Amino acid sequence: MARPAGIGSLLDIAIDERVGAPLFHQLYAQLRQAILSGRLRRGEKLPASRTLAQELGISRNTVLGAFEQLLSEGYLVMRGGSGTYVAGDLPDLRPEQARAESAVAPPPELARRSAILLAGQRTRVPPARSTLAPCFAPGFIDSSDFPYPLWSRLLAKSWRQPSRAIVDGGDPGGYPPLRQAIADYLRQARGIDCAPDDVLIVSGIRQAVDLTCRLLLDSGDKVWVERPGFPGIGAAIAASGGSLVHVSVDEEGLDVAEGLRRAPKARLACVAPSHQYPLGVVMSLQRRLSLLAWARAAKAWVLEDDYDSEFRYAGRPLAALRSLDGDGRVIYVGTLSKLLFPSLRIGYLVAPRALAAAFRSARAVVDDQPAMATQPALAEFFTSGHLAAHVRRMRQTYARRQQLLLQAAERHFGGKIVLSPDAAGLHLVGRLADPALRRQGDAKVAEKIAAAGVTVSPLSAYDVGEAGKRDGLMFGYAAVPDGKFQPGARAIAAALGL
Amino acid sequence: MARPAGIGSLLDIAIDERVGAPLFHQLYAQLRQAILSGRLRRGEKLPASRTLAQELGISRNTVLGAFEQLLSEGYLVMRGGSGTYVAGDLPDLRPEQARAESAVAPPPELARRSAILLAGQRTRVPPARSTLAPCFAPGFIDSSDFPYPLWSRLLAKSWRQPSRAIVDGGDPGGYPPLRQAIADYLRQARGIDCAPDDVLIVSGIRQAVDLTCRLLLDSGDKVWVERPGFPGIGAAIAASGGSLVHVSVDEEGLDVAEGLRRAPKARLACVAPSHQYPLGVVMSLQRRLSLLAWARAAKAWVLEDDYDSEFRYAGRPLAALRSLDGDGRVIYVGTLSKLLFPSLRIGYLVAPRALAAAFRSARAVVDDQPAMATQPALAEFFTSGHLAAHVRRMRQTYARRQQLLLQAAERHFGGKIVLSPDAAGLHLVGRLADPALRRQGDAKVAEKIAAAGVTVSPLSAYDVGEAGKRDGLMFGYAAVPDGKFQPGARAIAAALGL
Numbered sequence: 001m002a003r004p005a006g007i008g009s010l011l012d013i014a015i016d017e018r019v020g021a022p023l024f025h026q027l028y029a030q031l032r033q034a035i036l037s038g039r040l041r042r043g044e045k046l047p048a049s050r051t052l053a054q055e056l057g058i059s060r061n062t063v064l065g066a067f068e069q070l071l072s073e074g075y076l077v078m079r080g081g082s083g084t085y086v087a088g089d090l091p092d093l094r095p096e097q098a099r100a101e102s103a104v105a106p107p108p109e110l111a112r113r114s115a116i117l118l119a120g121q122r123t124r125v126p127p128a129r130s131t132l133a134p135c136f137a138p139g140f141i142d143s144s145d146f147p148y149p150l151w152s153r154l155l156a157k158s159w160r161q162p163s164r165a166i167v168d169g170g171d172p173g174g175y176p177p178l179r180q181a182i183a184d185y186l187r188q189a190r191g192i193d194c195a196p197d198d199v200l201i202v203s204g205i206r207q208a209v210d211l212t213c214r215l216l217l218d219s220g221d222k223v224w225v226e227r228p229g230f231p232g233i234g235a236a237i238a239a240s241g242g243s244l245v246h247v248s249v250d251e252e253g254l255d256v257a258e259g260l261r262r263a264p265k266a267r268l269a270c271v272a273p274s275h276q277y278p279l280g281v282v283m284s285l286q287r288r289l290s291l292l293a294w295a296r297a298a299k300a301w302v303l304e305d306d307y308d309s310e311f312r313y314a315g316r317p318l319a320a321l322r323s324l325d326g327d328g329r330v331i332y333v334g335t336l337s338k339l340l341f342p343s344l345r346i347g348y349l350v351a352p353r354a355l356a357a358a359f360r361s362a363r364a365v366v367d368d369q370p371a372m373a374t375q376p377a378l379a380e381f382f383t384s385g386h387l388a389a390h391v392r393r394m395r396q397t398y399a400r401r402q403q404l405l406l407q408a409a410e411r412h413f414g415g416k417i418v419l420s421p422d423a424a425g426l427h428l429v430g431r432l433a434d435p436a437l438r439r440q441g442d443a444k445v446a447e448k449i450a451a452a453g454v455t456v457s458p459l460s461a462y463d464v465g466e467a468g469k470r471d472g473l474m475f476g477y478a479a480v481p482d483g484k485f486q487p488g489a490r491a492i493a494a495a496l497g498l
Numbered sequence: 499m500a501r502p503a504g505i506g507s508l509l510d511i512a513i514d515e516r517v518g519a520p521l522f523h524q525l526y527a528q529l530r531q532a533i534l535s536g537r538l539r540r541g542e543k544l545p546a547s548r549t550l551a552q553e554l555g556i557s558r559n560t561v562l563g564a565f566e567q568l569l570s571e572g573y574l575v576m577r578g579g580s581g582t583y584v585a586g587d588l589p590d591l592r593p594e595q596a597r598a599e600s601a602v603a604p605p606p607e608l609a610r611r612s613a614i615l616l617a618g619q620r621t622r623v624p625p626a627r628s629t630l631a632p633c634f635a636p637g638f639i640d641s642s643d644f645p646y647p648l649w650s651r652l653l654a655k656s657w658r659q660p661s662r663a664i665v666d667g668g669d670p671g672g673y674p675p676l677r678q679a680i681a682d683y684l685r686q687a688r689g690i691d692c693a694p695d696d697v698l699i700v701s702g703i704r705q706a707v708d709l710t711c712r713l714l715l716d717s718g719d720k721v722w723v724e725r726p727g728f729p730g731i732g733a734a735i736a737a738s739g740g741s742l743v744h745v746s747v748d749e750e751g752l753d754v755a756e757g758l759r760r761a762p763k764a765r766l767a768c769v770a771p772s773h774q775y776p777l778g779v780v781m782s783l784q785r786r787l788s789l790l791a792w793a794r795a796a797k798a799w800v801l802e803d804d805y806d807s808e809f810r811y812a813g814r815p816l817a818a819l820r821s822l823d824g825d826g827r828v829i830y831v832g833t834l835s836k837l838l839f840p841s842l843r844i845g846y847l848v849a850p851r852a853l854a855a856a857f858r859s860a861r862a863v864v865d866d867q868p869a870m871a872t873q874p875a876l877a878e879f880f881t882s883g884h885l886a887a888h889v890r891r892m893r894q895t896y897a898r899r900q901q902l903l904l905q906a907a908e909r910h911f912g913g914k915i916v917l918s919p920d921a922a923g924l925h926l927v928g929r930l931a932d933p934a935l936r937r938q939g940d941a942k943v944a945e946k947i948a949a950a951g952v953t954v955s956p957l958s959a960y961d962v963g964e965a966g967k968r969d970g971l972m973f974g975y976a977a978v979p980d981g982k983f984q985p986g987a988r989a990i991a992a993a994l995g996l
Contacts, residue, residue: 088695109797110856111716117860143665149658156654160647167641169841197586203865210864214737218609219717235863239712299607343667343870358608362615365733366708367701372841373871 015058023058024065024451031066035075035086043088046076065451116238135488136405137455138278138427138476142397143341150386151340151377158376166372172364173356174201175375181382182348190309191319192332198356200363201370204347205305206236208333209270211349213240215362216301217267224259224269228462228470230277233270233305242268246464249276253283256290265298272305273321275312275424278462278474282424288321295329306334310391311478313399314423328352336378338426339391346374398426398478401485405477408489414498417473426478429459432471437496442471445496449473452495454488513556521556522563522949529564533573533584541586544574563949614736633986634903635953636776636925636974640895641839648884649838649875656874664870670862671854672699673873679880680846688807689817690830696854698861699868702845703803704734706831707768709847711738713860714799715765722757722767726960726968728775731768731803740766744962747774751781754788763796770803771819773810773922776960776972780922786819793827800828808837808889809976811897812921826850834876836924837889844872896924896976899983903975906987912996915971924976927957930969935994940969943994947971950993952986 013030015023034040046052049067053060067084070076077087110118134140158166166175173179179199186192186199202208217223219241225234227246234244245263248255254271269291273283283291295302304321322332335347351359363369381387402421405428409419416434432438437445442458449456459472480488492498511528513521532538544550547565551558565582568574575585608616632638656664664673671677677697684690684697700706715721717739723732725744732742743761746753752769767789771781781789793800802819820830833845849857861867879885900919903926907917914932930936935943940956947954957970978986990996 109714109799111712111714111719113716114713114856114860117713117863118856119859119863143662146665148660148665152654152657155657156650159650159653162646164641167644167646167839167841169843203869206864206866214609215612215615216607216609218611219739221609232863232866239860239863241717341665343665343867345667345867345869345871355608358612358616361617362612362737365615365617365730365737366704368704368730369841369843371701371843371869371871373843373869 013056015056015062022065022451023062024069025447027056027058027062027066028069031070032075035070040086042086044086046084046086048083064453068453069447069450113241116235119235132453132484132488132491133455134476134479135454135484135491136427136475136477136480138457138474140476140479141338141342141426142394142479145394145397146341147386147390151381154377154380155374158380162376166376169369169372171360172367172369173197173199173360174370175372175379178375178379178382179348181379183350185382185387186320186332186334186350190306191323192350193323194332194350195353198351198353200349200351200356200359201375202333202347202349202363203345203370204335204337205307205333206232207367208331208347208349209233209236209303210240211359211362211366212268212301212303212331213237213242214366215355215358217242221268222263222266224254224263224266224271226254226271226276227464228278228459229270230272230305230307231462237268237270249279249281251281253281253287254291256287256294260294264294266300268301268303269295270303270305271321272307274306274309274318277305277307278427278429278457278459279470280422280425280427280429282318283321285318288318288324292321292325292327292329296327300329302330304330304332306332308338308425309334310339311395311398311426312424313395313402322350325352328354331355339387339394344374346370346378401477401480401482402428404482404485405475405480405489408485409475411486412489412493412498414493416496416498417492419475427474427476430456430473430475432473434498438471442473446473448495449492452491454491454495456492511554513554513560520563520946520949521560522567523945525554525556525560525564526567529568530573533568538584540584542584544582544584546581562951566951566953567945567948611739614733617733630951630982630986630989631953632974632977633952633982633989634925634973634975634978636955636972638974638977639836639840639924640892640977643892643895644839645884645888649879652875652878653872656878660874664874667867667870669858670865670867671695671697671858672868673870673877676873676877676880677846679877683880683885684818684830684832684848688804689821690848691821692830692848693851696849696851698847698849698854698857699873700831700845700847700861701843701868702833702835703805703831704730705865706829706845706847707731707734707801708738709857709860709864710766710799710801710829711735711740712864713853713856715740719766720761720764722752722761722764722769724752724769724774725962726776726957727768728770728803728805729960735766735768747777747779749779751779751785752789754785754792758792762792764798765796766799766801767793768801768803769819770805772804772807772816775803775805776925776955776957777927777968778920778923778925780816781819783816786816786822790819790823790825790827794825798827802828802830804830804832806836806923807832809893809896809924810922811893811900820848823850826852829853837885837892842872844868844876899975899978899980900926902980902983903973903978903987906983907973909984910987910991910996912991914994914996915990917973925972925974928954928971928973930971932996936969940971944971946993947990950989952989952993954990 015026049060049063053063067076075087076084078084176196179196182199183194183196186194220243222245223237223242224245224247226249238244245266247259253273253276273288275282291302306320320332322330332350337344406419406421416437417430418433419428419430422428442460446456446458457474459470459474463469513524547558547561551561565574573585574582576582674694677694680697681692681694684692718741720743721735721740722743722745724747736742743764745757751771751774771786773780789800804818818830820828830848835842835844904917904919914935915928916931917926917928920926940958944954944956955972957968957972961967
């Protein structure tokens with residue numbers, strides 16, 4: 001039977017069973033190429049998987065596998081039940097091309113320094129929308145369990161008859177009662193002794209890094225960043241002119257001695273001492289003290305990213321680095337967007353006393369003042385005990401889900417991928433205990449898992465270079481409904497033949 | 499009778515009637531010095547004006563005059579009825595010192611490039627709280643007339659049971675329905691043909707300038723800015739490494755020929771063609787076309803700041819520069835914070851089609867995504883016609899207040915300060931028609947007016963250098979209640995002996 005002249009023929013897609021690559025991957029690669037080259041236009045609707053499968057003479061599962069991968073990488077998007085589309089917000093450049101050009105020159109009329117800014121596609125790729133989604137995409141929180149009706153009432157109350165202080169704002173550091181509430185919270189929860197004046201409301205870690213670098217670094221100054229680490233921090237540092245020095249993380253956290261060897265005159269070190277991302281390591285007290293001693297001696301600064309300190313399920317957290325800092329060298333940063341919901345975009349920067357006015361001034365120059373929108377409601381959310389109640393509730397949920405993940409892994413992975421409990425966090429790292437899996441490498445293993453409709457992140461994606469790269473799989477569990485752990489793990493086991 | 503040993507003696511304040519400077523100015527200068535040197539500490543409460551007057555043996559009006567000036571400059575703040583305090587958020591450095599040091603070197607442990615960021619005290623100094631406030635501080639809108647109860651309901655509705663798209667967000671350009679609403683609005687109101695994908699929700703002009711410079715300029719690249727102009731734009735450009743070239747504004751707007759002479763290879767020009775700030779000039783079509791021709795030929799960019807296009811009281815506005823731009827060289831920026839209320843902090847950047855993805859990517863790197871907080875409510879505010887109704891209402895209010903200002907000036911200034919009607923805007927520039935006033939200079943005249951409890955801004959404060967500096971006074975009228983125009987103008991006339 002002659003195939004209909006559908007999109008498959010139009011796009012010149014050829015699937016060949018004799019080629020080594022799995023069928024789904026052939027289709028994935030060709031669709032991706034079609035999107036990047038513009039043959040499939042942004043926003044264009046793809047045919048239904050069944051139709052495309054028929055047209056190409058392959059199984060529907062193969063098509064679904066390719067779609068899932070493209071969805072998880074952000075090339076495709078689903079629109080509520082109506083089908084699969086090419087993402088509308090893809091940058092113009094092909095990623096390969098962009099990377100190649102950034103090494104030589106950006107497109108002629110953009111700034112040379114803009115190259116790093118062009119790599120900033122979506123910061124969070126939503127998990128594939130298979131029936132198993134959101135197993136086990138890391139970086140997601142359970143935003144469905146937030147008390148929105150209460151939030152809605154607090155917002156309404158704060159804006160019904162707002163004072164002039166609320167409608168005009170005017171303080172580049174943010175709404176004073178919220179800064180007070182955050183200072184109180186940090187004193188109680190994190191042992192940080194700070195005044196409301198030291199607290200600056202920011203949109204998140206990226207704005208905090210941006211202000212810090214612009215105030216404290218000149219272009220080309222070196223910055224220690226953790227390896228592996230959260231790529232968003234490195235990108236934000238590079239975008240404000242900092243020069244990255246990737247320093248290894250071991251079981252005690254950032255290897256300060258390595259940093260001292262490689263870049264003793266760095267101006268800034270960015271660390272996540274409470275719970276390193278992605279490894280989950282807690283920085284030892286010794287390393288903390290060495291880091292602070294270096295900063296004091298070098299007159300350098302430390303940015304402490306305390307992004308998930310609220311999610312601790314066992315034991316007492318080590319006090320924040322900031323609470324050990326007698327010399328005013330630590331800039332402490334936290335976020336509420338991981339605690340409440342991602343689109344909140346409210347974080348806080350606690351400046352060393354001597355820098356607080358400079359930070360407010362810098363913020364005024366580059367971004368005026370933070371929007372007042374949620375600040376009064378947030379202040380009440382803190383002071384009326386809602387925040388503490390929400391943290392308690394989410395901590396229970398996440399602790400339970402970590403258990404469910406461990407049980408599911410234990411049951412289905414046959415010891416070939418080994419997950420260990422973590423006292424904190426929102427994901428676990430699975431070690432590839434099986435030599436066959438290790439030979440394939442974590443990226444390839446993750447790809448196979450994606451073909452089964454499940455998303456995990458290869459640890460190597462958070463690392464740079466090749467030497468000493470760690471292998472492993474990140475399993476996010478925070479956003480996974482309780483009932484999906486077993487089916488998710490089962491699908492992984494089936495995909496990998498465990 | 500021996501004077502009590504109050505703050506006057508403690509601070510060693512000496513008022514001498516034989517010295518040439520007015521008494522209020524002597525007191526102002528000495529209090530300011532005491533604040534800058536730290537003898538009066540941040541947050542410290544000042545004695546009541548009556549007490550201080552008694553103690554120093556001067557009239558209470560003299561004390562009030564000094565306080566008003568310090569209030570208007572931001573050294574002092576009032577706290578709701580409880581008294582006058584030294585502002586809590588003054589930067590550490592004395593302004594003179596900061597300025598001097600920025601020419602040589604910033605404090606050793608801050609970055610050299612941070613000097614510009616340290617100048618960012620408060621961006622809007624609230625008007626003095628005399629009985630005549632807020633006569634006639636420019637830069638303020640009437641934020642009391644916004645329909646807050648409606649706004650509160652829209653917010654509550656959008657957050658009661660928000661969709662996952664709302665709580666997660668994820669688009670660095672902003673909430674798609676709001677971008678659609680803004681694109682529709684700009685098409686209708688400003689003749690701008692843009693797609694929702696070209697629209698980026700930003701916090702305001704400063705973030706728009708920051709993203710533009712980081713994407714399109716390398717450090718040291720030249721940028722044309724208007725002279726006189728809004729200092730906040732110049733500061734934001736300098737803070738992202740741009741090198742400012744101040745180009746004169748005449749009755750046709752930016753003098754493109756002067757720009758071409760002085761910096762033909764500039765990479766960017768920042769203009770406010772609809773209604774220049776602070777002069778109120780509308781850029782002529784000829785100049786618009788020359789500017790675009792330069793941009794095309796030089797492969798440079800134009801940032802169009804359309805900050806108050808909604809407040810036009812007579813005639814049709816010229817179409818936006820962006821609507822004339824066939825070459826994709828114009829970045830168009832507007833704000834909703836001047837239309838709704840200042841702490842909203844929502845603006846929009848319309849990128850040239852070819853740059854839209856790059857802008858979104860840059861925003862993702864340096865600031866993730868805009869907070870969702872007000873975006874759904876704003877989208878409904880646009881689409882349900884509330885925005886149009888609010889613009890109509892405010893336009894009537896502001897048009898009436900401009901008339902009231904003109905009438906009051908006509909009646910009280912005896913032709914010595916001449917205000918002319920303006921078809922748009924939120925302030926008028928008063929020309930010093932009296933030679934005696936001109937000899938004193940606008941800064942000195944404004945200072946005398948401040949002593950009478952009224953705030954006007956000298957035009958010279960918006961200019962750089964000395965040569966060709968314009969003299970004049972800016973009278974803001976938007977935030978002045980109808981009943982205060984006559985008393986305000988009368989107080990000015992009395993202060994200047996008009």
